[in-house]
Amino acid sequence: MSSTAVSVDSSDRSDLDVDIQRDARAWSRFTGMKYTRALRLMKHPLAHGILGERISARKLIAVLTEHPVLSEPVQDDDDTGAFSSTGERATLLGRSGLWADETYPIRMSSEDSFIELVLVCEVLRMFSTIDEPTSDAYSYNLKHTAEELFSEWLGKFSHVDNGIAIWAAAAIDLPMSDSSPGEMSPNANFGLDPQQVEYARRMRRNQRGSSSSIRAHHHRPPGYLYLQSALEQFRTTAETPARWNGVDEQAEPLTSPFHEWLVAQVDPSGERGDFGSRENLAYDYRAGVLDNDHGVAMHPQDLVRILVDLHAAAEFVDAAREAVLDWARTSPDSQGIRTELIDEERSSHGGWGAGDGTIERFEYRCPCGNGTILEEHDNIPGFREHSPTIMCSKCDKEWQQVPGAPAYGWRIEPIERAVS
Template identity: 45%
Template sequence: MTPNNTPNRALQQDARAWSKFTGTKYTTALRQMSSPLAQGLLGKRVSARHLIRTLSEHDLVGARGGDPVLGENGFRSESPWQLDGKSDFIELALITEFLRMFTPTSAAEVGSYSLKHTAEWFLSPRCSYVSNGRLIWAAAAMGLSITDPDGEGPNLLIGISEREHDYVRRMVGHGQSRPRADHYLPAGYEHLRDALTRAGAGELVTSDWVPPVPTDEPAPFHDWLVRQVGRNDAVGDLAGDYSAGVHDSDHHLARTAGDLLTIFHETSHSAEAYDAAVTSIAEWMRTAPSVDPIRTKPVGESKDDHQGWGAGAGTTERYEYLCPCGAGAIIEEHDNIPGFREHDVRIFCDKCREEWRFVEGRGVRDWALEPTAMNTAA
């Protein structure tokens, strides 16, 4: 709408086209065109005229002068469109916004039938039912890659990120286990959720969403570990389980070797899997000796005043960290007392004392660990 609440020319043209296409009154169609939910929440407002042209001209789902090839139930469906004339355009606009949330892919990866259910869960209650045909219609209008996997059924494959879709499906689906990591969170997820709430309350969302610039954050240990998938040893088994966990968003990426230990602290695992992790880290450090050694997670600290031992008052400091296996602790202590200055760091875990050592040449406050086996021949 323009500032004086007069519909602009594009809205009027869309309303006339949609009125003719659906057989509804112009004023009813214009009301849909003007809805805050149909003004573009993650991108440019979807055009009713473009949606209509898609059914005629699209290379795969367009009729192109023949009989319709896309219907309410999907591709090759003879079921007619069940457009109610009151909310159908708004629903298509919302499906478009839902699809815009995902990263497009050149290869079609996600089935339309699965995707339509995810859209229902995500968009509910504003759009509690999404037909297979409308999902395909919106995807075609967006220019997403679409392929016919079997040449028979009503379902098509849509070109969006399969891993992002799996993340969203698990976030909103009924009976789904929620992801524990967000590396496959679609960039527009949070913005769209917020915009849907505001627009659903009647607010005209005018702020443009600016997609974040993709960052290629280094993940050297992750890259190395996934290359070990397929090895016929404990490291290969660990790499396979780790890669599956990343794929399923069950844990975050281990960009560094220390991140792998954090994952073990946060997830259940066997003793054998942990031993394989230590072996992997030792091999990684042999392979890339310039990598930073490991600091574990801090879990507590205390700082106290001390009256001293006759030469003046001072302070004591105590810092506690998880040990690598997580069953014990690393204790760092500092006595800052005149005449009695001592600094010490020790591992309070029998298993970790055997498997880990402090890196030589570093101060107590700058301690770091490396596996004792890292110099063992592979």
């Protein structure tokens, strides 16, 4: 994970100092905290901005009465009893969420309260945003995700109120809506990638020893690893790293041409299909990707490996093998395929006078399954030879090596397709 240290010249530093001082004065007025305490708080290492720009205290205060989900117009009545808007707005946010300002008002008198709010902003920043709020990314779920993350690295922030999660989302301008309009629900929905939200929820439970397991990480939130690293560093050194550069350098791919080809074969009606059928294979494969049970098949042969690793029924493994061959025969995106490794052997060789070497033999399943593809490498000084050979009379007539492919990275393609 890398970070980008931002060079700050003297004029920028001066502007930053002024912003921090203004935030400190605003927070002091808002909470009743002494200015010196508020100023120290604005300079806290965790408040510098880990996954994005520093969170402005003035912005935090403003959204309480300016955000349409967190506030409502103030009404006043005249002598006749008629109500009219005063032009002002009042917050309806309390500790337990929306519509809780009177029963559970938010109090931010302690320094920890501010740091907790800023950290929840960072947790929400680690996800990718989407245009519209979704019920799959709702405040009460995400407040638990924040709690479980903090409990691992920062024990004293292990409780987060639902209202704090909503406040943080508003402060970083996430798309947001009341989860149940007209019902005065305390929860809000956010515009965050639902697959990433589910990944984070399950991962935190994994950290606590849950039986739930994640075997692939293509839905990991982009800022997830960097935020964890930053919190770990703070716990150890009381300092935080340079601001994140916005790139998850360990991100796993979300798609491939073969993946798209296969999932397009899911029954449009949503039916799972007959056991072991192509539709059934595509349905279960797509479900496994969505649930992080396995990764995306970047190459056709990955599909067979995934199913073997999952100890899938023989019918599904056979269906996967047939799908790989079908892809090679019919898809314009196919660049050839590799087959399954079934045996390998390495041995030393005394050489032919120019030094010792090795001989490597790899046997792969042939397309029809009744023969093999033999890959041999004579790594002997003065006598180097590399030769993949189709050792099946049937497949040798139907398949050929893709021209130009390296010896260790051979691929085969149908002869008829190659000629056409």
